Amino acid sequence: MNINDFKSNDEIAWCPGCGDFGILNSVKKVLVNLGKEPKDVLLVSGIGQAAKLPHYIKCNCFNGLHGRALPPAVAAKIANRSLTVIVTTGDGDCYGEGGNHFLHNIRRNVDITVVVCNNQIYGLTKGQASPTTDLGYKTKVLSNGVILEPMHALEMAIVLGCGFVARGYSADSEHLSWLIGEGVKHKGFSLIDVLQPCVTYNKKNTYEWYSKRVYKVNEGPSYDVYNKMAALQKAAEWEEKIPIGVIYRKESDSYEDRSGLNNKIPLVEEKIEDIDISEALKEFS
Amino acid sequence: MNELTIKITGEAGQGMQTIGAALCRVFKKTGLYIYANQDYMSRVRGGNNFFQLRISDKPVSCPVEKADITIALDKKSVDLHKEGVTKTGILVLDKEKFGISGVPKNFFHIPFYKLANDIGGNDIYINTVCCGAILGLTRTGFEYFEEVLKEIFSGKEEKIVAKNISAAKAGYDFVTAYFKDDKFKVSSKAARNTLLMNGNEAIALGAIKAGCKFYSAYPMTPSTSIMDTISHFSAKFNILVEQAEDEIAAVNMVIGASAVGVRSMTATSGGGFALMVEGVSLSGMTETPVVIVDAQRPAPATGFPTRSEQADLDFLIHAGHGEFARAVYSPGTIEEAFYLTAKAFNTAEKYQIPVFVMTDQHLADSLMNIRVFDLNRVKVKRSIISKEDSAQISGYKRYKLTASGISPRAIPSWISDVIYVDSDEHNEEGHITEDAAMRVKMVEKRFYKKMSWLSKEIEKPVTFNIEKAKKVILGFGSTYGVIKEACEKISDKNLGFAHLPQVWPFPKLELGRLLKGKKIITVENNAGAQLAKLLMRETGFCVSSSILQYDGRPFNLDYLVKRIKELRQ
Numbered sequence: 012m013n014i015n016d017f018k019s020n021d022e023i024a025w026c027p028g029c030g031d032f033g034i035l036n037s038v039k040k041v042l043v044n045l046g047k048e049p050k051d052v053l054l055v056s057g058i059g060q061a062a063k064l065p066h067y068i069k070c071n072c073f074n075g076l077h078g079r080a081l082p083p084a085v086a087a088k089i090a091n092r093s094l095t096v097i098v099t100t101g102d103g104d105c106y107g108e109g110g111n112h113f114l115h116n117i118r119r120n121v122d123i124t125v126v127v128c129n130n131q132i133y134g135l136t137k138g139q140a141s142p143t144t145d146l147g148y149k150t151k152v153l154s155n156g157v158i159l160e161p162m163h164a165l166e167m168a169i170v171l172g173c174g175f176v177a178r179g180y181s182a183d184s185e186h187l188s189w190l191i192g193e194g195v196k197h198k199g200f201s202l203i204d205v206l207q208p209c210v211t212y213n214k215k216n217t218y219e220w221y222s223k224r225v226y227k228v229n230e231g232p233s234y235d236v237y238n239k240m241a242a243l244q245k246a247a248e249w250e251e252k253i254p255i256g257v258i259y260r261k262e263s264d265s266y267e268d269r270s271g272l273n274n275k276i277p278l279v280e281e282k283i284e285d286i287d288i289s290e291a292l293k294e295f296s
Numbered sequence: 297m298n299e300l301t302i303k304i305t306g307e308a309g310q311g312m313q314t315i316g317a318a319l320c321r322v323f324k325k326t327g328l329y330i331y332a333n334q335d336y337m338s339r340v341r342g343g344n345n346f347f348q349l350r351i352s353d354k355p356v357s358c359p360v361e362k363a364d365i366t367i368a369l370d371k372k373s374v375d376l377h378k379e380g381v382t383k384t385g386i387l388v389l390d391k392e393k394f395g396i397s398g399v400p401k402n403f404f405h406i407p408f409y410k411l412a413n414d415i416g417g418n419d420i421y422i423n424t425v426c427c428g429a430i431l432g433l434t435r436t437g438f439e440y441f442e443e444v445l446k447e448i449f450s451g452k453e454e455k456i457v458a459k460n461i462s463a464a465k466a467g468y469d470f471v472t473a474y475f476k477d478d479k480f481k482v483s484s485k486a487a488r489n490t491l492l493m494n495g496n497e498a499i500a501l502g503a504i505k506a507g508c509k510f511y512s513a514y515p516m517t518p519s520t521s522i523m524d525t526i527s528h529f530s531a532k533f534n535i536l537v538e539q540a541e542d543e544i545a546a547v548n549m550v551i552g553a554s555a556v557g558v559r560s561m562t563a564t565s566g567g568g569f570a571l572m573v574e575g576v577s578l579s580g581m582t583e584t585p586v587v588i589v590d591a592q593r594p595a596p597a598t599g600f601p602t603r604s605e606q607a608d609l610d611f612l613i614h615a616g617h618g619e620f621a622r623a624v625y626s627p628g629t630i631e632e633a634f635y636l637t638a639k640a641f642n643t644a645e646k647y648q649i650p651v652f653v654m655t656d657q658h659l660a661d662s663l664m665n666i667r668v669f670d671l672n673r674v675k676v677k678r679s680i681i682s683k684e685d686s687a688q689i690s691g692y693k694r695y696k697l698t699a700s701g702i703s704p705r706a707i708p709s710w711i712s713d714v715i716y717v718d719s720d721e722h723n724e725e726g727h728i729t730e731d732a733a734m735r736v737k738m739v740e741k742r743f744y745k746k747m748s749w750l751s752k753e754i755e756k757p758v759t760f761n762i763e764k765a766k767k768v769i770l771g772f773g774s775t776y777g778v779i780k781e782a783c784e785k786i787s788d789k790n791l792g793f794a795h796l797p798q799v800w801p802f803p804k805l806e807l808g809r810l811l812k813g814k815k816i817i818t819v820e821n822n823a824g825a826q827l828a829k830l831l832m833r834e835t836g837f838c839v840s841s842s843i844l845q846y847d848g849r850p851f852n853l854d855y856l857v858k859r860i861k862e863l864r865q
Contacts, residue, residue, distance in 0.1 A: 021727045021728075024728075049714045050708070050709050050711065050712055050713065050714055051709050053556070053708060055552070058719070063728070065716075066716065066718075066727055066728060069714055070714055071708040071709070071714045071715050071716070072714070072715070072716045072717060072718070072726070073552065073555055073582075073717045074716075074717065074718040074719060074720065074728075075548065075551070075552075075578060075582070075719050076548065076574055076575070076578050076719055079544065079545075079548040079574075079575075079578075081545075082540070082544075082545040082546075082548035082549040082552060083548050083549065083551055083552025083553075083555065084552060085549065085552070086510065086512065086538075086548075086549035086550065086551075086552035086553040086560075087552045087553060087555060087556045089510065089536055089538070089553060090509070090510055090536075090552070090553040090554075090556045090557065090558040090560075091556045091557065091558070091708070091709065093709060094556065094708065094709055111541050111542055111544075111545070112541065112544075112545055114541070115541035115545070270536065272536065275534050276534070278509040278510060278534065278536060278553070278558045279509075279556060279557045279558050279707065281507070281509055281534055281558075283506075283507025283509070283559065283676055283678070284507075284676045284678065285676075286504065286505055286507060286533065286676070287671075288501060288504055288505050288671065289671065290532075291501065291504065291529055291532070291533075292491060292501070292668065292669065295491040295492055295493045295497070296489075296490075296491055296492075296668070
């Protein structure tokens with residue numbers, strides 16, 4: 012497979028220069044690098060600019076409701092674990108409308124990869140604050156600036172026991188595609204929060220703003236990616252310096268291991284035409 | 297006497313359910329027909345609950361107003377239930393324990409606390425003593441109870457079984473010694489070869505038989521025992537049961553699993569269903585089959601969590617923004633709950649739509665013995681492109697426009713093409729579109745065309761004496777049993793009934809034929825006469841009256857008979 016095998020004919024509806032283009036390219040590269048076939052990949056999204064992404068790749072796509080990308084994604088993986096399931100969602104979709112699913116699907120630990128296109132603003136509804144908009148940022152609704160503390164999604168994920176917590180930057184497509192690849196290879200729920208400039212509505216967190224601040228985390232002797240407390244500190248860095256890379260790793264059994272799914276044939280392969288329940292009925296006789 | 301009603305009442309936590317369940321099994325073993333329901337409060341301890349058991353030599357299917365034998369396990373129950381004793385009935389109490397003296401003639405004293413403590417050294421055994429007393433009063437062979445007890449306590453210490461048998465024997469012997477009247481003797485062998493289950497268990501078994509392999513729900517009374525039952529059988533049938541973080545997750549998970557080819561179901565009650573509504577619309581738009589059970593309870597908001605109502609009818613047939621096809625089944629019996637749940641999966645898959653099974657607390661929790669299911673009647677008809685046929689597929693379009701309105705449904709990874717599914721308006725490929733002409737075609741596909749097919753497959757109303765009757769009682773869902781028994785009891789050649797096992801699409805042509813020129817009376821467990829209004833909207837027929845009950849309790853036979861008779865005057 013090469014990159015053209017993942018080319019979709021659908022017309023792209025993003026603004027020119029949108030950070031989502033970098034993420035789109037990274038996802039395609041990952042799929043080529045991992046040797047995946049389009050038919051074996053399922054991209055799931057909710058609603059928002061990021062949620063349009065699955066249409067722009069030739070893969071199976073489930074574009075559901077706003078905030079509800081994670082529930083169908085984990086269920087699809089549970090139903091057919093041969094699929095590679097990647098969620099492309101946004102800061103509003105995943106951290107706002109879908110916050111409860113974010114919390115509980117980290118706990119559930121189904122083997123899916125979640126790419127959050129985090130532009131710190133609502134693009135599709137034209138410029139309102141998102142859960143990650145910086146304090147003080149002025150919007151049409153909040154003309155005196157945002158007064159809510161931004162949501163610290165990476166720290167939350169670490170505390171909840173997510174086994175793969177990473178941050179990428181859409182302008183560094185090579186690094187991002189490596190990160191997403193690591194996420195796909197990780198067994199269990201993987202979170203990749205991607206800094207993604209919104210060229211239309213976010214006038215603060217621009218390419219220039221991010222580029223000045225981001226630096227790569229080097230896993231190794233200088234940074235123990237398995238150390239939870241160190242990871243929490245790393246994830247909290249913002250304003251002056253922003254780390255990108257794998258922030259935290261933890262190996263644990265996935266949902267598929269714990270539920271016993273891995274020991275049985277995939278649910279979708281079950282023959283259901285002649286299920287005999289006569290033994291079960293005996294319990295009622 | 298060929299029929300008897302027994303009521304066991306006390307505080308939550310005193311084990312009425314345990315006694316009730318054990319008695320049901322004993323009476324079933326002897327061959328009696330059973331109808332049992334619980335009236336319980338939304339609390340784990342205290343309050344007042346009761347378990348009511350009707351036993352008969354003929355099938356029984358609804359509660360009655362008064363009990364022949366009432367067992368009061370605490371003092372409060374005596375005051376609350378003494379008026380609910382039939383003319384020939386008795387109230388059994390422990391007057392020493394409750395500190396009551398000078399009891400009326402229809403009170404019968406059993407020192408069940410003393411007997412329990414003498415044998416078991418613990419109040420816990422009052423349950424078992426009372427069980428023994430009831431068996432004594434009904435002159436039931438004690439050996440049946442021993443069998444049931446051994447089944448219930450299988451795997452537990454023999455000492456526990458022995459103690460329980462002694463406790464029951466003490467209650468049994470006390471009654472045999474001091475209650476010489478045989479008036480509560482009841483026996484039959486008619487119902488021996490039956491199944492004993494409640495509505496929720498029947499729904500769970502229907503789903504299992506239909507090939508449901510993924511079940512996700514958030515616990516909500518009175519739907520929860522569907523999840524318990526499927527979970528109980530999940531290892532045997534390779535079903536994944538996932539308790540969701542909320543009902544929004546539950547419905548979206550079910551849609552996700554179904555979208556990749558697995559038959560899936562969720563169940564909830566009205567409040568949880570309210571949270572699922574956007575998901576219903578998603579199922580409609582993406583043409584993803586799902587089966588959703590709404591076990592209704594009195595609302596609005598939290599309402600009466602443990603009680604019964606039929607007020608979600610309007611809600612279910614309209615739930616979801618926008619216009620799309622759906623089917624709503626409304627089983628009236630435990631058998632119907634089984635067959636219609638199984639059918640719901642075929643219907644959902646065939647038309648790629650959401651299908652609802654609407655029940656309520658009354659049907660969900662009522663325990664009855666029923667005819668053994670005819671498993672040959674349940675045919676699983678898959679409406680997907682099989683794995684074998686998938687190899688030949690190319691140029692696949694998920695939403696291909698066809699004459700029937702149904703697009704062949706392929707399963708991701710089985711075909712070499714990719715499949716796009718979208719909640720936005722989409723073209724045949726599943727990509728987002730803003731095109732007006734395509735919008736019109738897609739609306740017609742999802743709504744008109746599917747509805748026209750569904751209208752040809754509506755479950756036929758179940759009728760009784762409807763050709764000759766001048767007056768017809770019309771009901772849906774769990775009122776079937778009480779309406780049937782009331783009509784039989786009144787036995788008026790001018791009175792008939794029609795029960796609707798499906799309310800959407802509404803059986804308007806069939807009812808137009810059946811009800812033409814008749815006086816129509818709806819019987820509904822709601823305040824808005826929702827069925828009467830639905831009938832008017834769909835057929836133009838007006839009802840002459842509606843018998844409505846909205847106190848959170850199901851209709852009982854005596855009350856309904858009285859209300860129907862009042863109408864005749």
